[in-house]
Amino acid sequence: MHPRATPSGQPHPAHGPVNDTLMACVEACFDCAQSCISCADACLDERGVAGLGQCIRLSLDCAGACAATGPALMRRTHTTPALIRRMVETCAELCQACADECERHGGDHEHCRICAETCRACEQACREAAISLGAT
Numbered sequence: 001m002h003p004r005a006t007p008s009g010q011p012h013p014a015h016g017p018v019n020d021t022l023m024a025c026v027e028a029c030f031d032c033a034q035s036c037i038s039c040a041d042a043c044l045d046e047r048g049v050a051g052l053g054q055c056i057r058l059s060l061d062c063a064g065a066c067a068a069t070g071p072a073l074m075r076r077t078h079t080t081p082a083l084i085r086r087m088v089e090t091c092a093e094l095c096q097a098c099a100d101e102c103e104r105h106g107g108d109h110e111h112c113r114i115c116a117e118t119c120r121a122c123e124q125a126c127r128e129a130a131i132s133l134g135a136t
Contacts, residue, residue: 019132021125021128021129022132022133025088025128026074028122028124028125029067029091029126031122032063032066033070035118036059036063036098036115037060037063039055039059039114039115040055040059040060040063043055043056043105043111043112046109052105054101055104055105059098059115062095062098062119065094066095068087069087069090069126072087081133081134085130085134088126088130091122092127092130095119095120095122095123096119099115099120099123102116103116
């Protein structure tokens with residue numbers, strides 16, 4: 001049985017199996033949210049924290065978007081597939097912005113480098129999920 005499956009063997013009793021693309025996005029969102037929270041927290045302890053304000057804000061915004069998007073995809077309540085797709089697209093855009101900012105600091109701060117990598121992976125997973133969800 002799939003680790004996220006119900007006793008009937010389906011991940012959600014009202015829907016069929018979660019396709020691999022959506023599951024990869026869910027997992028990437030959870031990973032990214034954790035990485036972004038960790039990065040923002042680590043930035044607060046860096047010398048020169050004032051220069052990391054945008055990094056902290058984007059990391060927290062990205063974490064929030066990922067923390068909302070992952071569960072929305074997992075619930076699979078696609079009574080409004082266009083809204084879910086827009087959510088995934090917005091998450092991808094925030095991941096891109098966060099990765100861009102963290103890359104600026106990645107040479108000096110390992111946590112920013114790791115966050116940028118995690119954000120890029122989530123951005124890609126979200127873009128693939130948006131495609132799999134179809135046109136709006």
